[in-house]
Amino acid sequence: MTEVDLLMSTTTSHELSIAYRTNSPQLRFGVNDLVAILECRAAVTQTNLGDLSRNDSPSIVLLGNSADRDQLAELTDETLIPSSHDPEGYTISRIRIGDESTLLVSAADDTGGMYGALDLCEQLRAGTKIEEIQEKTATPSVEFRALKFNLPWSPYRDGEQTEIHFETCRDLEFWRAFLDMMARNRFNALTLWNLHPFPYMIKPHAYPEASPFTDEELERWQNFWHELFRMAANRGVETYIVNWNIHTTPEFAEAHGVHQYNDPADKIKEYTRACVTEVLNEYPKLTGLGTSVASWTENMTPEAKHTWLQETFVEGIKRADREIKLLHRSIKSQALDEMRRVIEAEAALDNVSEVLVPSFFGQFLSPIVIRPVSETIGLSMTFLSVGVILAGGAATFAFAAIYATPPTELGPEPTSS
Structure with missing residues (x-):
């Protein structure tokens, strides 16, 4: 089975929307990889985070800093938006925006948001359905x-x-x-x-x-x-x-x-x-x-x-x-x-x-x-x-990959470090 076949069998066929701060090159890099995976099965639209309203229900939201979280807080009744506070770390969770459940990647900086989007890509390539994406908080183990x-x-x-x-x-x-x-x-x-x-x-x-x-x-x-x-x-x-x-x-x-x-x-x-x-x-x-x-x-x-x-x-x-x-x-x-x-x-x-x-x-x-x-x-x-x-x-070229710490179950919002 090819990667495309695998994705077509594990991704729900409907329109998907991704909201993020579109002027961030790091977030855009992660989103571009994500779109390349998702669009083989579903139509994917991209929306600037600042253009969302309470009537919108994006499938995926990427946050790269505290200002992004403040913007999102105005669109949801959630009292706590999970996020990593560590440089280049990220949290993957689910919240409700409008009438739908939204997959949320929240990070302390744009590079962490990019890494979170790349994490979603890796889970999807491994055959995970988008509705079964693992919630986690990840922090680089090597600075x-x-x-x-x-x-x-x-x-x-x-x-x-x-x-x-x-x-x-x-x-x-x-x-x-x-x-x-x-x-x-x-x-x-x-x-x-x-x-x-x-x-x-x-x-x-x-x-x-x-x-x-x-x-x-x-x-x-x-x-x-x-x-x-x-x-x-x-x-x-x-x-x-x-x-x-x-x-x-x-x-x-x-x-x-x-x-x-x-x-x-x-x-x-x-x-x-x-x-x-x-x-x-x-x-x-x-x-x-x-x-x-x-x-x-x-x-x-x-x-x-x-x-x-x-x-x-x-x-x-x-x-x-x-x-x-x-x-x-x-x-x-x-x-x-x-x-x-x-x-x-x-x-x-x-x-x-x-x-x-x-x-x-x-x-x-x-x-x-x-x-x-x-x-x-x-x-x-x-x-x-x-x-x-x-x-x-x-x-x-000889190189090796260094990933963030092994994924952990989503818990309370991490303490700022």
């Missing part, structure tokens, strides 16, 4: 669920194995499918790694000679990044650009008589600081940056390594016009007191909301998160590496 993606441009290992994927990774349709996969498998962070990402993103105002691209070429790159970060945000996926230090471009090295790698010269320090600030200002949808002192800094003392990081990344972030999150990769940091000094400086910045400090064991992390420096707490994090390998000339 930061990231993929590590090594980009094929400016790679730390070059050759045919990366060159063959260059055009694929410049294709936004590839990223659309990849981000769809991430959302459906509940990943919420995409970390993009290469040696020196900045020249592919900006032409520093003070150092235009560092750019290897014409203005037209750079504009195409910038359009790519803006759209990639937008698509990720629309699916509840944070984005981070992560580099290795110390690097610059061949063009900059030649123009200023410095080395391309492993050169702590003041001119490279100024260049790096400018790149950090300008990338953050150019890309408001980029969640944050990641960096470390673990790579091409082997000839420097631990104190010099961390001082360099503080005078480039920390100062560059400080000069940016917006708030960010920061991944401080701690591998090979050596002197923990020096690492701590820089992390405290990062966390003290007014425009840094979180400092994530991963410690590598293979490709998995045992991290802490600092929000702010005076409050160091444990963070549940999983970091999976996406390996791009040659397999019959195609890109093969």
